[in-house]
Amino acid sequence: MNRLFALSTVLLALAFSKSTISDTKKLFRNTIKKWNINVKNKRDYRERYNRLVKTVENIEKTTTGVLLDSLNRFSVNNDEEQAAMLDLAFQAANLTQIGVTAAETGGLKISPFESKGVGSGLPTENEYWEKELGMSDPQDQASCGACWSFPTAAALEAVYRKLTGDFVVFSKQYFIDCTFSYSGCAGGRINDGFIITTDRQFLMSEEDWPTTSDYQTCKFRDQIREKKENAMQKTWLQDWYPLSKNELGLLNGLALSPVAFGSFISMNYYGYSGGVYDDSLCATQAIPHAQLLVGYTKDYLRVRGSYGKWWGDEGYINYKRGSQNLVSCKFYDTAYTIAMTHRRDVNYEFCSEAKAVTRGECLESCEAMNKKGETGWALATIPTVQHNNQLVTMVNSRFPGVKSDDKFNLLWIGLEDPEKSENYKWSHDYVDVNYFNFTSQTGVGKFGLLNKNTGGWVMKNSLTFQARGLCSRAETCRDISSEIVKGKGYL
Numbered sequence: 001m002n003r004l005f006a007l008s009t010v011l012l013a014l015a016f017s018k019s020t021i022s023d024t025k026k027l028f029r030n031t032i033k034k035w036n037i038n039v040k041n042k043r044d045y046r047e048r049y050n051r052l053v054k055t056v057e058n059i060e061k062t063t064t065g066v067l068l069d070s071l072n073r074f075s076v077n078n079d080e081e082q083a084a085m086l087d088l089a090f091q092a093a094n095l096t097q098i099g100v101t102a103a104e105t106g107g108l109k110i111s112p113f114e115s116k117g118v119g120s121g122l123p124t125e126n127e128y129w130e131k132e133l134g135m136s137d138p139q140d141q142a143s144c145g146a147c148w149s150f151p152t153a154a155a156l157e158a159v160y161r162k163l164t165g166d167f168v169v170f171s172k173q174y175f176i177d178c179t180f181s182y183s184g185c186a187g188g189r190i191n192d193g194f195i196i197t198t199d200r201q202f203l204m205s206e207e208d209w210p211t212t213s214d215y216q217t218c219k220f221r222d223q224i225r226e227k228k229e230n231a232m233q234k235t236w237l238q239d240w241y242p243l244s245k246n247e248l249g250l251l252n253g254l255a256l257s258p259v260a261f262g263s264f265i266s267m268n269y270y271g272y273s274g275g276v277y278d279d280s281l282c283a284t285q286a287i288p289h290a291q292l293l294v295g296y297t298k299d300y301l302r303v304r305g306s307y308g309k310w311w312g313d314e315g316y317i318n319y320k321r322g323s324q325n326l327v328s329c330k331f332y333d334t335a336y337t338i339a340m341t342h343r344r345d346v347n348y349e350f351c352s353e354a355k356a357v358t359r360g361e362c363l364e365s366c367e368a369m370n371k372k373g374e375t376g377w378a379l380a381t382i383p384t385v386q387h388n389n390q391l392v393t394m395v396n397s398r399f400p401g402v403k404s405d406d407k408f409n410l411l412w413i414g415l416e417d418p419e420k421s422e423n424y425k426w427s428h429d430y431v432d433v434n435y436f437n438f439t440s441q442t443g444v445g446k447f448g449l450l451n452k453n454t455g456g457w458v459m460k461n462s463l464t465f466q467a468r469g470l471c472s473r474a475e476t477c478r479d480i481s482s483e484i485v486k487g488k489g490y491l
Contacts, residue, residue, distance in 0.1 A: 024052070024053060024056060027052065027056070027068065027069070027070065027071065028048075028049055028052050028076070030069055030070040031052060031070045031071045031072075031075060031076050032048070032076060033070075034070045035073045035076070035310075037076060044078050047078040047079045048076040048077070048078050049076075051075065051076055051077050051078070051082060052071060052075050052076050055071055055074075055075035055271035056071075058267075058268040058271050059071075059271060059272075059273070061268075061279075061280075062268050062272075062277055062278055062279045062280075063272065063273075063274070063275040063276065063277050063278075064275055064276045064278075064320075065275040065276050068273055068274070070273075071271065071273050072270075072271070072272075072273050072307075072310060072311050072312070073310060073311075074270040074271060074311070075270075075271050075273075084143070085270070125296060125297060125298065128254070128294075128295055129158050129254070129257075129258045129294040129295055130294040130295055130302060130304070130316070131295070133158060133161060133162055134161070134167070135154060135157070135158055135258075135294065135304070136154070136157060136167075136169045136206075137308075137309050137315065138150075138154075138304055138305055138306060138307070138308060138309055138311075138314075138315030138316070139172060139211055139306065139308060140213065140306070140307050140308035140310075140311075141172075141213050141306040141307065142213040142214075143185075143213070143214075144176065144184075144185035144213035144214060144215070145185050145186060145187045146172065146175070146176045146184045146185050146187075146188065146213065147289050147290040147291075147306050148184075148187070148188040148189060148190055148192055148193065148262075148290045149172045149175035149176055149179075149184060149188065149192075149193055150172055150290070150292070150304075150306035151190070151258070151260035151261075151290050151291055151292035151304065151306070152175060152191075152192075152193030152194060152197075152260060153169075153170040153171065153172050153175065153193065153203075154170075154258065154292050154304060155257050155258045155259075155260050155292060155338060156170055156193075156197065156203065156232070156237065156338070156340075157169055157170045158257065158258050158294075159235075159256075159257045159258075159338060159339075159340045160232060160234070160235055160340065163234070163235055163340055163341075163342060164234045164235065164342075166234065168205055168231050168232075169205060169206035169207070170203045170204070170205060170206065170231060170232070171203070171204040171205060171206045171208065171209040171210070171211055171231075172206075172211040172213070173204075173209050173210065173211040173212055173213070174203065174204040174209050174220070175192075175193050175196070176211075176213070176215055177209075177215060177216050177217065177218045177219075177220075178218035178220055178221075178224065179192055179193065179196050180192075183215035184215060185213070185214070185215045189262075190260050190261065190262045190290050190334050190335075190336060191240055191260070191336050194237070194240035194260075194336060194338060195240070197232075197237045198237050198238075198239060198240065198384060198385050198386065199385070199386065200224055200386075201227070201230075201232065201236060201237065201343075201384065201386050202223075202224050202227055202230050202232065203230065203231045203232040204220065204223075204229065204231055205229075205231035208229055208231065232343075233343065234342065234343055235340045235341065235342060235343050236340065236341050236342075236343050236383050236384045236386075237338060237339075237340055237384065238338075238339045238340060238341055238383055238384050238431075238434040238435040239338070239339055239384070239385065239434060239435040239436065240336050240337070240338045241253075241256075241336060241337050241338070241339070242334075242335070242336055243259065243335040243336065243337060244332075245332045245333050245335075246332050247301075247321070247322075247326075247332060249332065249335065250293055250301075250332060250335050251296060253293075253335060253336075253337035254293065254294075254295065254296075254337075255337075256337045256338065256339050257337045257338045257339070257340075258292050258293060258294045258304070259292065259293040259335050259336065259337050260290065260291075260292055260293075260335065260336050260337075261290070261291060261292075261293060261331070261332075261334060261335035261336070262288060262289070262290050262291075262330070262333075262334040262335075263282070263288075263289065263291070263326075263329050263330050263331040263333075263334075264282045264283060264285075264286040264287060264288060264289070264329040264330055265279070265282050265285075265287050265289045265329070266279055266281035266282045266284070266285035266286075266287065267281075267285055267287075268281055268282075268285075269282070269287075269289070269317075270307075270311075272311070272312045272313075272317050273312065273313070274312065274313045274318075275313075275318065276299060276300050276318050276319075276320050277300075277317055277318055277319055277320060278319070278320040278323045278325055279325060279329075280325050280328075282325065282328070282329035283325070283328040283329055286329075290306075291303045291304065291305060291306070291317075292304040293335075294316075296321065297321075298321070299318075299320070299321060300318035300319055300320055300321055301318070301319045301321055302316060302318055303316060303317050303318070303319055304316055305317055319331070339432075339434035339435070341383055341431045341432065341434065342430075342431075344430065344474040344475065345474070345475040346381070346383070346387060346472050346473070346474055346475065347472060347473050347475050348380060348390070348391060348394065348470055348471065348472050349369065349377075349470070349471045349472075350398075350468060350469070350470060350471070351363075351365040351366050351379075351412070351468075351469040351470065351471050352365040352468075352469065354398065354399075354468050355468065356407045356466040356467055356468055357466055357467075357468075357469065358463060358464060358465065358466055359379075359412050359447050359460075359463065359465070359469070360463065362379065362412045362469030362471075363378065363379050363412075363427070365469075365471070366378050366379055366469075366471035369471060369473075374473070375473070376428070376473035376474055377471050377472070377473045378414060378427040378428055378471065378472070378473070379412060379413060379414030379427040379469065379470070379471060379472075380412075380413045380414050380450075380469075380470035380471055380472040381413075381414050381426040381427065381428045381430070381431060381472050381474075382413060382415075382435065382437075382450070382472075383431045383435060384435055385435065385437065388435075388437055388450070388455055389455065391411075391450060391470060392450070392452055392455045395411060395450075395452040395468075395470075396452055396453075399452065399468075402453050406465075406467065407466055407467050407468075409451055409452055409453055410449040410450065410451055410452070410458065410460075410467045410468075411449055411450045411452060411467055411468045411469050411470050412447070412448075412449055412467055412468070412469030412470065413448050413449060413450050413457070413469070413470055414426045414427030414428060414448070414472070415433065415447070415448025415457060415459075416446060416447050416448060417445075417446055417447075417459070418446055420445075420446060420461070424448075428472070428474070430474055436457075437455065437456055437457050445458075445459030445460045445461035445462070446459065446460070446461050447459060447460050447461075447462075448460075449467060450470065
């Protein structure tokens with residue numbers, strides 16, 4: 001009896017190893033039924049059936065550990081539908097820039113993982129962003145070549161939820177319509193959405209502007225300019241960071257946010273329906289595509305797609321870890337993480353009546369501004385690039401022009417590193433130094449200054465250097481109302 005049971009178990013295991021995809025006709029019928037596809041005639045049937053056969057062959061080559069009783073919608077395209085998808089894919093290949101140059105990043109960014117003070121450390125092996133925190137369901141980019149906008153929105157909403165407790169789904173249509181002067185369906189860079197958000201500090205919700213994945217001329221210019229109906233009203237997007245070009249770089253990035261990245265895919269990608277994926281054709285059939293890394297296990301990297309829940313593993317794909325194909329397909333070459341902080345209105349003033357003074361004298365002047373009902377003044381904190389630009393404009397409106405004198409060009413701010421350990425802090429403690437804007441001449445000094453001409457930051461290891469300076473205070477307190485409602489706040 002035991003031998004019979006053992007034999008039955010082996011046969012059952014063999015039956016389910018590649019099982020349901022071995023009965024191709026049944027698989028085809030199930031797939032056609034699942035997607036409610038109307039087969040027009042014998043030719044249409046033959047084209048769709050042959051496409052499924054090719055998809056099954058590709059699954060056998062690229063995927064392990066998957067049991068299927070139906071495939072996704074792409075797997076039963078007829079020839080006309082497949083040609084249209086190929087046109088879209090290779091149009092995106094021509095229009096989408098996978099990389100950005102040093103000039104486009106300003107050449108000045110310092111990754112938080114190259115600084116000892118910010119967010120470093122490999123996260124615990126898990127699927128944190130998707131499973132523990134929870135994310136919105138993946139949406140479908142359809143025939144719009146805006147894959148770049150989907151990981152941007154999902155990364156932003158995940159970090160926003162972590163900080164505020166609010167589950168707001170950000171609109172991809174806002175990026176498609178309102179990022180460029182032309183259609184966002186024509187492709188874009190991986191970080192275009194992050195760039196425009198750090199500049200505007202504004203997003204729209206899916207509720208206010210639902211994603212349709214077809215371009216319309218932006219009709220929200222006034223809302224953007226006036227920050228009306230801002231779905232990101234409780235946070236600032238401080239900055240975005242390019243990550244090191246290896247697996248460790250991407251996994252480190254997960255400590256701050258889900259990681260948006262660009263890589264090459266092949267047409268096999270569209271047939272993925274679950275399991276662990278490994279594709280050698282992505283280097284030869286190179287189609288640029290943007291995706292979002294949300295977590296990892298010892299076996300695979302968990303990645304969010306942009307073809308809805310019906311594609312892949314509930315909208316996700318599991319890439320085999322350690323595969324050389326990931327390197328060949330540029331999986332690690334263009335990846336970004338982001339940092340957010342709680343939003344507070346910030347006031348800025350000159351210290352010491354805008355006279356050149358030492359840092360200590362400037363700090364004393366800032367602190368002397370504190371009075372009943374208006375406390376919190378100290379040397380200036382600059383949480384985002386938007387605040388940095390605000391200060392550059394403010395200073396240059398009062399002191400225009402360029403001189404060779406550093407006392408004229410530089411202004412004290414609250415950035416400091418007393419131990420010269422590259423563990424930077426602000427004089428205020430309400431925001432971390434996650435926004436880096438150092439110039440290439442930063443040096444190893446203790447105290448920070450703003451260059452009014454370049455907008456960059458420099459450090460001076462001097463207690464006697466004199467310059468004008470800037471003070472700031474947070475005008476509003478952190479909004480913890482959502483966290484209190486959810487039982488996470490303190491009264």
